[in-house]
Amino acid sequence: MAKQKKLVEAITSMEDDFAQWYTDVVLKADLVDYTSVKGCMVIKPAGYAIWENIQQELDRRFKETGVENVYLPMFIPESLLQKEKDHVEGFAPEVAWVTHGGLEPLQERLCVRPTSETLFCDLYSREIHSHRDLPKVFNQWCSVVRWEKTTRPFLRSREFLWQEGHTAHATAEEAEARTEQMLHLYADFCEQVLAIPVIRGRKTDKEKFAGAEATYTIESLMHDGKALQSGTSHNFGDGFAKAFNIQYSDKDNTLKYVHQTSWGMTTRMIGAIIMVHGDNSGLKLPPRIAPTQVMIIPIRQDAEGVMENAEKLMDTLKASDVRVKIDSSDKTPGWKFSEQEMRGIPLRIELGPKDIEQGQAVIVRRDTREKMIVPFTEIPAKVTALLEDIQKDMYERALAHRNSHTYDATTYEEFKETINEKPGFVRAMWCGDQACEDKIKEDTAATSRCIPFQEEHLSDVCVCCGKPAKKMVYWGRAY
């Protein structure tokens, strides 16, 4: 009963302490556990099942665009990491170093991959000879390590799971097209599957990936008004190709450098789902990503016919491709209701002897708590329709929240006041100088999130220095 007690303690309310609310939810929804390995986490079955659904759906979308999966080593020799100057500067301070293999010191130390550009370049330099070998559109699912000082489950941990795509193309145009294609794929995935609206745009030079010519990003807004970088896609031009000498002989028999891209999405998105959709009863999972979409909860499960009807209902729903389970544990129905809510299962069906007598069941939505009494025969169609409605409504609510927490600022006073008093995105014009980004960060702790693909002209001058404006930028405090 110790475990039961733990859950019924109310979780911290998100209005009181959003960070503590987040920690309570990840633990009480049974998504992660801490471990003896500092800065790392255990992803438990309920958390990993979400990641499996993310993987499956992304992987399907990748493969439709011609992506092929591969697996490269988890170690990078120090000399290989150092080949591209900007890249090593960006990553060397935060990698873990292997110095001994078995009982002997290594001749050259190896870092545990923080990202695998250098390994893919090493592979491509051996594999690419002719224009016939192009394009290469490879991806791998793996874990990477970055030695972070402060960590939080899913959002920032020393080891995390992700996919990293790495491509090589004959021309700059093809590389640019692939970079943008993958960004839009991520954006569509977030909006259609995770019900998380995103801003699509480009990072400033200050914020771009170490070694990239251009980094594109999708940015989402959490419930507390902080931004989360949710997926990035980088165009490397031929910088890595020159550092690693990746050349191909073109149709005209001249040697040319390839143009490369990379793009990634991580377990961080599970954190985004929690912080965009969750409430004070726990997690809320969008139906398309929920490992269990419907939990059937028998009332008086020892009474005649209750379990039989519950199982019959489960089979009917399974036949309609609904992911459904029965909670037949020996807990009380009330406890099972809170558990289903805490774990974010989109629908529950309550089924007791009286319901069965009347040929009906009670369906309750997790997102709105709306209760409906539905005759048995109508349940499969109703459940399917409700799951679609919930998916759509969750997206609309997240979009409305983002829109009502997006502000415009044209003067620096207004900018600072908004950042300090109204958590959310602030849209403001920028001169293009990194000095203004640095000053804004120092004054407000906000960073440039992106230059959106769809810019608006909010004023003629930079919100910080007053010089002529070049770009419109989304600013915000971020995870």
Next chain:
Amino acid sequence: MAKQKKLVEAITSMEDDFAQWYTDVVLKADLVDYTSVKGCMVIKPAGYAIWENIQQELDRRFKETGVENVYLPMFIPESLLQKEKDHVEGFAPEVAWVTHGGLEPLQERLCVRPTSETLFCDLYSREIHSHRDLPKVFNQWCSVVRWEKTTRPFLRSREFLWQEGHTAHATAEEAEARTEQMLHLYADFCEQVLAIPVIRGRKTDKEKFAGAEATYTIESLMHDGKALQSGTSHNFGDGFAKAFNIQYSDKDNTLKYVHQTSWGMTTRMIGAIIMVHGDNSGLKLPPRIAPTQVMIIPIRQDAEGVMENAEKLMDTLKASDVRVKIDSSDKTPGWKFSEQEMRGIPLRIELGPKDIEQGQAVIVRRDTREKMIVPFTEIPAKVTALLEDIQKDMYERALAHRNSHTYDATTYEEFKETINEKPGFVRAMWCGDQACEDKIKEDTAATSRCIPFQEEHLSDVCVCCGKPAKKMVYWGRAY
């Protein structure tokens, strides 16, 4: 054209040099590439797609038995690794050590997991309190690292991919049942999906896993007569539970130690597929695991109607759930034939203008090279039937090979002669003393592969020392 030249060079014949034949096949079938990271490999798309199919099929079978997937850290603190004495002795000499995080030395060094018993025990000691928390039946898909001195693609590399299941149970009986259940699951998977017959049995104490009470194994026989350990399942009893203090309060309110198991299968199985089924034209993939089951090769693909008919045929086959591709590259048909053979694609369909005129196509089996002329309308049914036949025939051929390379020996002279002159399994009686295993290994380089579940009584005395025999053992030289 450089690449085309490379493939048409004959690969080394397996009769001349089996090891070189193996290396030629893994490279020319495009399964792996070497890397700058010594002892590690790159698994390329053709190799990784086989692993994805292995994963998908095993994972489905696991989940049917109640397995839940999780993800644990890739690092193990040195103090945690040392908690179980036998375990650390077995693994410490072959682990990679991380000593620095970012620019600073770590307070305690971390090893990169060679296997994760200690981490799962650490988790279970926090998560298991009551009999209601049992059983735990967790699995993870990940890579592990063992600092091997000599390495070969798939068979032995410093990093490899695998799954590792780790379970905790209330009773010794439940743990034993799970250990055996998973061994049989592996065996069925090998036989039904990979078309590889296996011997199911138990390892001797000398050969069992570090820290296990009992290790069960499935052993398969490669084409060169060497054995390959193909999957293992370990019963730990309560040894780890005592070392990590994993106790639960039972229904009678007494504290008891849990009983644990672990079981794993690795990318090594891709090596097994190559060495069991391959021939001097390259790889031969069993249809159930082949990423591409049918390659349609257009003859004179510029001629009117050829590509249209090829595509129509592809769509028809896809509708019958056949994994099919068209090779529409600008290579010659002859070249495409050898490539399809090298890559082990079970069937090819040749389709040219004359075939189309006559409403038929040529189907060629990879395993037997049998050619058939089949009318268009009959192709889907024929292909489906042929894929089943090939699967069955490949298993039967592998079984016949194993049976004809399994010998019995009752005297030590006979034993040594057989091991030296007839590559294969030798079945012989054993007294149960490790001294005899050691002597046999020293004299013949053969090891005890397993004590089969189905023993036969071949003689009354140990083949080595002549003392009374206790067990029948499969012996062999092994990868």
